Amino acid sequence: MLQNQHTTNRHYSYVKDKLQNGLQRFITHESFGGILLVFCVVFAMVVANSQYADLYFWFQKFEFGFFVGSLELKIEVLHFVNDILMSFFFLLVGLEMKREMLYGELAGFKKVSFSIMAAIGGIILPIMLYLYFTAGTPYEKGFGVAMSTDTAFALGVILLLGNRVPKIVKVFLVTLAVADDLGAISVIAIFYSDQIHMFWIGVSVCIAGILGYCNYRDTKYLSLYFFFGILLWISVYLSGIHVTIAAVILALTIPGRTQRVNRKYFRNMLSEFDRIKMITNNGADILQIQENDNLGFWQSTWRNIKNFMTSTPSARNVNMAKASELVYILDSIGIYARYAQNPLLRLEHALQPISAYFIVPLFAFINAGVHIDSYMDLGINGVMFGTILGLVIGKPLGIFLFAYLGEKCNLSVRPEGLGNFHIFAVGAISGVGFTMSIFVANLAYGEDIAAINLSKISILIASSIAVVFGIILMGLATRPSRKTKLEEHTEV
Template sequence: MEVVNERGFLSSLKKLTQSESFAGVLLLCCAILAMIVANSPLGESYAALWKSKVGFDINGIFIGMSLEHWINDVLMAFFFLVVGLEIKREVLFGELAGFKRAALPVIAALGGMVGPGLIYYALNAGTSSEHGFGIPMATDIAFALGVLSILGKRVSISVKVFLVSLAVADDLGAIIVIALFYSSGVSFEWLGIAACIVAVLVALNKMGVKSLKPYMLLGVFLWIAVHNSGIHATIAAVVLAFTIPVAPKIDTISFMNKLKKMVDKFQDAQNKKDTILLHGDQVEALHHIAVHKTAVQNPLVRLEHALAPYSSFLIMPIFAFANAGVTIGDNIDFGLDHVFLGILCGLVIGKPVGIFLFTFLAEKLGIATRPKGVTWIEIFGAGALGGIGFTMSMFVTNLAFSGEHALVATDVAKISILIASLVAGVCGTIFFIVKDKLSHH
């Protein structure tokens, strides 16, 4: 009975982790836990933990960084690698494949970045916080998917596809914004080394090298070069993703023919033996099947599937726990410039208005068309959910501010992101629930 219950529990756990909403729920739980810990008696230990140095000494020279930097620069590089792989897959085969299919979500994403960015900048222009305009530009795909799955059938498949492809295009936009506006003084020597490594990666791709090992090894050196160049190191992960090959070593027809031969060989060997032990020919056949099984898979998809669970269920929750913990006290100055108002209005108002206006103009100008069955009201509702900007917004916050007020501005911005994302999520949910009720009357 206990075994059955254990299996039932494991089966339920597996179903839970495979659901679209789980990653978003886990992220939210980690953010809430971080806030609780940061404002508890453990607050000082929590803050000190992320500042502690992790590395090693070589002849008195320390090689390493703070735990915070290991998470935000190294661990998040894997998150950006998955994002890059997802963008490449969508551009080649998914909803962003071809100009007509890509036009609407890309234009919508552009509107969803321009709207919040302009609102924030208009409110903070001329202040020491104006550089934070990139904070409300991002959409968090994990949270957005979580809310969509909670809404269930109230949201059509077409709207879900539109929002997901918009979020992917938005991620690409956020990466470009980070590269252009949130990189420090550029070292052209290191940038030259990075360019040489990229050239080698492209050459490997063109030469038909399908093994992922050389790409990942060169990716480490590319990260080091980009990190030292002054451009944010996570950009290296995205560039690496774009060089990962798509075509498999063998096509599916060849794989099926080889598989048939191996299965026949396995069967022949089975007929010759009378023990439970595998025959030598059977072991060899199994080995060849395993090799061909890897060879028939697309390297890009194989890497994305291998890394995606770690990104969703380990890296992003750790990032959330390390970055969302803000001590709420005298240090939180909501009157600091208009950081709070800029982020709140940017995500809650700027996102849906920007997405709606850009898509409306794109259709009227004949540049793009809405998916079949998607109404303008649903476009606006999807835009409201696009205002959930947790992970990328937090990431940009860590890069946005400098000077004396940087720590205070960062804390205010993080609280603002949490409040704005919550408001956007609630508004988007209520919007679709009300729309669903009205459509049934």
């Protein structure tokens, strides 16, 4: 029994290490993706205010698709990027949330509550500031713009400071951003959905139930999840709820713990290993092959020619049959090993580079371009002041205050090594809105192009201020103390 418990603990440790390595890969991809994101935003602004501006806005509205007889399906590039490609981005966000809740810093109520409390503060206070400037106007519905964090860009800012930033600070930023994204997705689903159709909501619930059953049965086939995920996306779209929620539901049904199926594949692999032992005389034939490998080129060639000339046809047939069977067995082991992999890890590992290097930068380029001219009204009912102050002031204050209150009220436990200055600096960096804020702006203001453009300008200004503010604060928070410098000098 103790041996079984030790084996279980070792298996859990292995899976946890794999998921933590996944977190490290995510940080690496997202950090570089943040730098690429900056380039795309700047490039979009330059193009939108150059002689190629007409071409840029024409490309946004360009329609493509296909038709079969009288049936015609087409979609604008802007909607294709925002509704379809960004669904993969939100799928990745959902996978990150599930991974953190299963094995990461969000595992356990006290641990998860620290990041969640901080994220709640980073949502409530910016919304209050935005509504203070826009209450009673048609633009108050854009409150979601001031509460969002761009994880990729925020991690890109952290990357600029190099190894001086402790790992716990990076992990806190990621978990905070994940909790923040969960809040943003909830706001999008509740406040920025169109007219609700109950029939399609019922269909969506049924499809989600099928996905949940697949998860319960430890189904390993990602193609099956994607098939039902597409059906779920269509039904959620037709229901009037924003499709981001479909991507998150799909992510939460992807298996992250597959012990039942893994035991089956491990048993199959063990039986294949037994067959290898039987075919190779408990490995004696393999050892003999290794001895032959140690011979020189000419000796090995002469031995092979001699064996070929002196061996009987039946012996050669036996050797060929044995070699073929060994290849078949190794092939089977490879298939079992592939199927035994964690589906959540496989999918997240595949989506990370696609999201960081293609989807998010393309979204930024398509959406960030704003044509600035003298006719732009910068005082549209407090949109600019609400957005900038919400992201730059409300975000860090809300995160710090709620994290502090959660700890003092014994609702959460602060991660070891994370100081107050670190929390406030992370809050400042979280004021970088970009992707999520622009996404919400497009939903909130609908066809009001003037409000969307002003909101985008406000987001760019606020994010730029947040970057500078965050770098200064994080630099101060992570600078070596006098005691550390003295110890380093003494060691030298």
